[in-house]
Amino acid sequence: MPPPRSLSAFLELARKSLKAPVGQRPSPLTFVIGNESADLDSLCSAILFAYFRSHTAPNYTLHIPLANIPREDIPLRPELGAALAYAGVKSQQLLTLSDLDDVTKTEGLEPQDTRWVLVDHNALTGSIAESYTSRIVGCVDHHEDENVIAVNTGDEPRILKKTGSCVSLVVEYCRDAWESLSKQALEKADSPEQTEVDAGLARIALSAIYLDTNNLKSKAKTTELDIQIAEYLESKLGKEYTRKKYYKELSQLKEDISQFSYCDNFRKDYKAWTEAGMVLGTASIPQGFHYMLNHLGDKETLIDEFRKFAQERQCDIGCIMTSSAKDDGVFKRNLLIWAFNPKAVEAVEKFVELHSETLGLAPFQDGALDYKGDGEVRYCWYQNVTRNSRKQLAPLLRATMKEAAKL
Known part of the structure; x- marks a missing residue:
């Protein structure tokens, strides 16, 4: 059966599934992870891809989004907290490498018990690369191909395409699943909840697209797909929403680095x-x-x-x-x-x-x-x-x- 509709409830299900005892958790666990810089594009790409793939019929395979940083680094990203708040989520609800380490030590999670989908990169780096590179089963990325991922990835995508934001590729890939999910919710007469959920997810996606393309104004980065996806996402928001105001809010949070050492x-x-x-x-x-x-x-x-x-x-x-x-x-x-x-x-x-x-x-x-x-x-x-x-x-x-x- 599909996971809960709200992003907050979905993240709670992901946490419970990861931390469940060996015999009670899905096997293998499927993780979705961005690159080790864990910028907004990586984090939002992982959250959105995992959410929509988990809601994709007919299998509804749970995909667990994982932030590629330790838990103590989450507060260094105030722009992430602002974007997630629009979906009723706090950044501390995200699963991180610290959670993976805890489960590996306490519950005996082995590499062969996992599958990995990479977003915003196509080759694992850092502390997890040695253990999990052989378990990669797909990617969605806008960087150069590192030729690590097999050509045939089966049920998971292998997408490598130049865009300003990786989120644009994620939304393009998941768009049919999103529309199907929205249609099902409307047929069940919970359209107010559906509208609210969709608006929150759209805000998360737009936060990464705006910051990665300088509000769609960077000629060097912005592609036609970025523009098309941004317009699609903005259609899910009310008439009072303005691109300029949201971008200003996010960029001010990102650029105020004086609070950090x-x-x-x-x-x-x-x-x-x-x-x-x-x-x-x-x-x-x-x-x-x-x-x-x-x-x-x-x-x-x-x-x-x-x-x-x-x-x-x-x-x-x-x-x-x-x-x-x-x-x-x-x-x-x-x-x-x-x-x-x-x-x-x-x-x-x-x-x-x-x-x-x-x-x-x-x-x-x-x-x-x-x-x-x-x-x-x-x-x-x-x-x-x-x-x-x-x-x-x-x-x-x-x-x-x-x-x-x-x-």
Whole structure:
């Protein structure tokens, strides 16, 4: 039978199913998880895909959404809490890696007892990659294909398509299930409840689409599908709803990073890859270095905190990628790259040689954060070609890491 209609009740069912004793829980458990940065797009994609796949006839297979972060990192995402509130859900109701760890230790959940669908990425990274990569059964993603997932994924999708937001792909895939669910509810004469549920789900979806496409205004990111899906979702909201007002609410929450420390900001949107035996760690921050130095701490604090952060994660190369629309009302980016050993230095210098011109890199404050010595190198730039975000920069860095390994 289908799960409950409300998102809050659905998440409670997912929690009970995960935490149930071995003989009483579904087997295998199907998890839906976004990438390890756990940004709004990843989190909302996981929630929405899991919800609609669980309500898909005829099997109604429970899909459990899992936030790819420990529970203590949930409060670092106030924009998530705001979006979920419209659906009557608190962010602490989400299941996280902490819950997975607890069940693994107490109930003996083994990898073979699980299935995994990836959203907003197509290759597991981080702490869960080794245990669960062989259990991946599908993906919905808008990044480059890592060629990890089998071509034939059976009942689960294998969707890889360029869009501004992964949520757009999730809603497109689940649209028929959503419409069927809405129709069934209307036939049962609970249309007020149906309208409320649909509006909350639409708000969650729109939150990710708006923030990932700069309110559908980014020419570099926004695709026709993003626009079409946004209009479809907005049709589920009342006449009083305005795109501009909702986007402003979310962006203000996301951009107010002054309430968090440097370390909190580094781990809020962090992704790592291992390439040619080296670890590349990247922190994405929605404010530039001018803002951080004025609101979070001075130059020495920034450098000390990032060195400590990168070393704890065993990074060979650590990056901070920033964005901001606050400087003179113009969207800008900064980029800091730090190589911590000689082999990593070779990779970074190769990156500079190949891409500094095409990215429009210029020294930040005349090299105020740059450093060379002791087998390390650190550069900080203004990135004048702003269309390149982490989605483009990380593959470029990974390619130069491969090249350096050959030398």
